[in-house]
Amino acid sequence: MRFICSVAFLLLTAFVAAAQEKPQPIVASDLMKIVTVSQLAASPDGRQVVAAVTRKASKTNNATGATEYYYNQHLYLLDPSGKKDPVQLTFGDRRDGQATWSPDGQSLAFVRVDGDAAQVWILPLTGGEAYAITKTKYGASRPLWSPDGKTILFASSIPFHAIEGQVPWTYDRPGRKQGDEPNWKLLKDDEKKNTRSSPDGSLTEVRAWLAKNATDKNPRVLTRLDLQDEQDLEAEEKFVHLFTVPAQAGSETKQLTTGYQNFNGADWSVDGKSIICSSVKLTSAPDYIRTSSLWKLDADGKNLTEFLKVEGQPITNPQYSPDGKSIAFILGTNDGFFGRQNDIGIVAATGGTPTNITKNFDRDVQGFEWSEDNKAVYFNAESEGDIPLYSLPAKGDATPVQLIVGDKGVTGFTVKSGKIIYGLTETSNPWEVYAFTLKDKTQVPITKFNTWVSRKQLIFPKEYWITRPDGMKVQYWVLEPVGRKEGVKYPTILNIHGGPTAMWGPSAFSMWHEFQLEAAWGYGVVFCNPRGSGGYGDAFKRGNFKNWGKDPAADILASLDDAMKQHSWIDKDQLVVEGGSYAGYMVAWLIGHDNRFKAANAQRGVYDLTTFMGEGNAWRLVPDYFGGYPWEPETKKLLDAESPLTYVDKINTPFLIIHGDQDLRTGVVQSEMLYKSLKIQGKPVEYIRYPKEGHELTRSGNPGRMMDHLLRVIEFFERYVRHPEPPAASTSTN
Known part of the structure; x- marks a missing residue:
């Protein structure tokens, strides 16, 4: 009897162990486990890489008992050989990033966000605590060591009121002049006491009193064109200026650039005597300027001059070659936002005519870096659902060669000592870092932050192409539901991307968790890249000009129709649809x-293009995509015809509308108008508003609200669909 019981116990133990080892479906809280690695920077000798590692975290509020969710970002040292585990360098509930190496490899300069303003810190790697070297009033960012290791260059955004000198364009207060009222924010205490202000005084005293109120943002005086930031109104412009500080504690900073001009993307010359950056000489308010050029200045801030200008094309992100003889940069077209394509330009460090080395490469360059021998440039670019890494001779006149290929997305990279260290997203893992050896083309993983994924039951997308009647080729993918059985029908989600110039595919990190979660809940998922998407060339990207609705919608529905032909398990009577931003627009258009x-579920969408012109900070999409403005009769007619709100009386599909309270990219009124219009007509509609959230809710929003968002959409769909059996996620043992 004892023997029988022992055998039974062993069998039960083995059964439980096997059940525990069986891959489990993705659940909502797995979002908290995803670790991302960014801002990779190799040490001067190439033997180490510093990276910013971001995690989601939570804690219990002792006063309320509520769970609070937030992010931490810390610095780690990675071993390019993959033989050593990553070493954590910084700790605590804070965000550290933008790390750069000192030339001798003994220290790191980085930016710490810990309080009201970010500052530059130094971390000695030979021992000792990190210490701040800046205490700038408006914060500091983008530190960069001088070649001799004695000085750090950094940037700071200075608000309009703190800029000295005469505005170089027409002052934006009709009938007023710059300086005709007290600048209360800059007055010293004794100056404030001696400044007369009264609501009952002279016009000068009244203006002083009004200016004092505006200083307290009560009210906010708005005179600029781009008055919306991401989550709040932005009453005044800010100007990015360059500063230097000795690389030691207690040093005084020196401002190199001044005035009403922005200076971005700075880089030291190899000899440390000068600095290159992108800027533009403003002849009108910055909100009206959409171009930039290269500028040079001495290391002490003297002799600021325009170095290179390409008419009508913005130049950004200049980077000296390792030998200092050339400068590479991003060269963009300026043919409207939707038509912009980023190329790589190269010019001699002494000046001259630049060469566009990617002019025959019909894709948008994302980031680039020089090879160590100055002969090539490495870059990544979206292409047909993937984000490969390419190499291209610096002389141009060649076809880029793909180094990292397949259903993968290179999220960032650095090059040193014959290796490319890069971040990667793929279906089997949302994010890890790898080392690619240029000589023998081998690659090894150097982080294992997301190994928990190996215990999960993942679904891999299947790729398809269709050709539309006008010849456009459209790529789409299908994920089947977890645990799918032959001969059984399953509900399916048509998931649409925003942008409109975004691109989805197996490399899309932003959708990794959402797609897998929906599959775990028993849904098939169909997603595509309709005309207007990035990653397919300039003509495809322009395919939705003056045509946001009809033809892109036809591409999307044709992909769904073809998916149903390819997969008999898709239940044509159990289809639901969702999407955010431009895809929120598209969902409302479709239904x-x-x-x-x-x-249906629409998130953060645009539903009336005329009002969007006024309330969203992405308002330039209106003139860029539709060729005019709402006060122009033909454009107004087109905007009405292309607005989902025009067809609101035709919407009968049960509809969940979601928006963030502080979303100023698309504007909250968009969702309020759509909701009220449906509610008045007695249509089945529900409206969700998230506090403290902007447009990035589903990508970088509060982790707790991100999970809530995902589950509210699924719960809404569950009201209207049938499953052949309980979804895997709903019965998970996680």
């Missing part, structure tokens, strides 16, 4: 023209 969906 205003098609009744096939059982339920």
Whole structure:
């Protein structure tokens, strides 16, 4: 009997162990486990890489008992050989990043966000605590060591009121002049006491009193064109200026650039005698300027001059070659936002005519870096659902060669000592860092932050292409539901991307968790890149000019129709649809023209293009995509025809509308108008508003609200669809 019981116990133990080892479906809280690694920077000798590692965290508020969610970002040292585990350098509930190496490899300069303003810190790697070297009033960012290791260059954004000198364009207060009222923010205490201000005084005293109120943002006086920031109104412009500080504690900073001009993307010359950056000489208010050029200045801030200008094309991100003889930069077209394509330009460090080395490469360059021998440039670019890493001879006149290929997305990289260290997203893992050896083309993983994924049941997308009647080729993918059985029908989600110039595919990190979670809840997922998407060349990206609705919608529905032909398990009577931003627009458009969906969800969308012109900081999409402004009769007619709100009376699909309270990219009124219009008509609609959230809710929003968002959408769909059996995620043992 004892023997039988022992055997039974062993069998039960083995069964439980096997059950525990069986891959489990993705659940909502797995979002908290995802670790991302960014801002890779190799040491001067190439033997180490510093990286910013971001984690989501939570804690219990002792006063309320509520769970609070937030992010931490710390610095780590990575071993390019993959033989040593990453070493954590910074700790605590804070965000550290933008780390750069001292030339001798003994210290790191980095930016710490710990309080109201970010500052530059130094961390000695030979021992000792990190210490701050800046205490700038408006914060500091983008530190960069001088070649001799004695000085650190950094940037700071200075608000309009703190800039000295005469505004070089027409002052933006009609009938007023700059300086005709007290600048209360800069007055010293004794100056404030001697400044007369009264609501009952002279016009001068009244203006002083009004100016004092405006200083307290009560009210906010708005005179600029781009008055919306991401989550709040932005009443005054800010200007990025360059500073230097000796690389030791207690040093005084020196401002190199001044005035009403921005200086971005700075880089030291190899000899440390000069600095290159991108800027533009303003002849009108900055909100009206969409171009920039290269500027040079001496290391002490003297002899600031324009170095290179390409008419009508913005130049950004200059980077000296290792030998200092050339400068590479991003060269953009300026043919409207939607038509912009980023190329790589190269010019001699002494000046001259630049060469566009990617002019025949019909893709948008994202980031680039010089090879150590100055002969090539490495870069990544979106292409057909992937984000490969390419190499290209610096002389141009060649076809880029893909180094990192497949259904993968290179999220960032650095090059040193014959290796490319890069971040990677793929279906099997949301984010890890790898080392690619240029000589033998081998690669090894050097981080294992997301090994928990190996215990999960993942679904890999299947790729398809269709050709539309006008010849456009559209790429799409299908994920099947977890645990799918042959001969059984399953509900399916049509998930649409925003942008409109975004690109989805197996490399899309932002959708990794959402797609896998939906599959775990028993849904198939269909997603595509309709005309207007990035990653397919300039003509494809321009395919939705004056045409946001009809043809892109037809591409999307044609992908869904083809998916149903390819996969008999998709239940044509159990389809739902969702999307955010431009895809929120598209969801509302689809259900205003098609009744096939059982339920729909639109997030952060634009539904009336005329009002969007006024309330969203992305308002330039209106003139860029539709060729004019709402006060122009033909444009107004087009905007009405292309607005989902025009067809709101045709919407009968149960509809969940979601927006963030502080979303000023698309504007909260967009969702309020759509909701009220449907509610008045008695349509089945529900409205969700998230506090303290802007447009980036689903990508970088509060982790707790991100999970809430995901589950509210699924819960809404669950009201209207049937599953052949309980979804895997709902019965998970996680």
